[in-house]
């Protein structure tokens with residue numbers, strides 16, 4: 001009788017061990033699954049993120065006159081032909097910057113405190129100008145032009 005009780009106990013221990021092992025492997029399998037999904041997502045698009053801001057330089061001249069200029073920062077970005085990128089432009093200075101990219105049909109507006117996302121992909125190499133229509137030259141507190149260099 002005692003032997004039988006012991007055997008039951010052993011069986012219980014064995015069962016507990018099996019359940020624990022199953023739980024641990026299930027946890028690892030789920031974890032591996034999560035990683036696989038994450039990897040799929042990151043390799044699927046392979047879209048590069050590029051961040052840009054709108055800035056303003058301002059100064060007072062000796063005669064008291066104020067001069068200012070608006071710029072895209074960075075002023076140039078480099079892409080490979082066919083490379084997919086997302087350009088995130090944050091509006092820091094200036095209420096708004098309506099822009100277009102020369103040689104494309106891309107246009108939009110960057111507003112203060114907001115982020116404008118511009119998907120980029122160029123089939124032909126060259127230098128494409130990102131031009132702010134409001135600050136396109138020195139007369140209008142520009143030139144607010146960034147170069148998108150495609151190699």
Ligand SMILES: [Cu+2]
Nearest residue numbers: 097132135144
């Ligand atoms: Cu502007």
